[in-house]
Amino acid sequence: MTDNPEEIKKHVKVYITVFAALAFLTVLTVAASYLKLPLVPAILVALFIASLKAGLVAGFFMHLLSEKQVIISILAVTVFFFVVLMLLPALSSSSLYVS
Amino acid sequence: MSDNGIRYISKPHPVTGVTNSKLGIWCFLASEVMLFGGLFSAYVLLRASAPSWPHGPALLNVPLATLNTLVLITSSVTMVMAWASLALKDFSKYKRYMAATILLALVFLVIKSIEYAHKFEHHHFPSTNTFYAIYFTLTGLHGLHVLGGVVVNTYFLFPGSALWKKDPEQFRGRIECAGLYWHFVDLVWIFLFPVLYLL
Secondary structure, eight states: OOOOHHHHHHHHHHHHHHHHHHHHHHHHHHHHHTTOOOHHHHHHHHHHHHHHHHHHIIIIISOGGGOOHHHHHHHHHHHHHHHHHHHHHHHHHHHHHHO | OOTTSOOSSSSOOTTTSSOHHHHHHHHHHHHHHHHHHHHHHHHHHHHHHSSOOOOHHHHSOHHHHHHHHHHHHHHHHHHHHHHHHHHTTOHHHHHHHHHHHHHHHHHHHHHHHHHHHHHHHTTOOTTTOHHHHHHHHHHHHHHHHHHHHHHHHHHHHTGGGGHHHHOHHHHHHHHHHHHHHHHHHHHHHHHHIIIIIIO
């Protein structure tokens, strides 16, 4: 991260904008839940908005947009294994159907 | 620095380009992703294999959880502002933002306690059904993380802040690491909120 005070002040303005976006997206998530969508579209909408919010927090508050390659590499491996974890229920469900 | 001290905690390591402290906290957060990932995976498995699953808003207090989401998001902003204040060498502003972060975290825990108390009053416990089992497990583990963050941030607000006078760069690095942890706690809640309360 930069040490330049002017750059930091610019970052502060970005943090406030991101905060407003996060608050708006939170209200949007709750509003979308009142649409009474069928389960699958409801899951997709909720997870899409949550992913947007997570991207904003990780990208700006955790400074991942300007982070060094070594950190990005660690996270890439983490994301891979996280996806494997999320796929495990699907694997076990399909094995239930086979048996 | 003495020879047996931990090296590269203020200056970046020449090989990785980041401080060892930052590399360490990111490795820790990677393990945390797997911890919560395992529980999210369990949630998917339980929900997919259940003959029926309750609709979150029918059992849980959505307005209170929405308020809690906004509280945690605000605390993430105050945390990053605390770090930015140190970068601008404004220590008194840092103290104000860090105090606000701790206060907001305590507000989050109080609201969560109200939710829990309401559930217990109605005899809804982790043993009641699968939904409450995973609800209490996920929110309870997240709550413990919030509590951990309060302890660490309180240390950095009071005794730990003495380092600012001795080594400002190292202190700012510590606050950056504490901030990364705190934003991760916020990130987990960003997914917990819709998954448990809205779907």
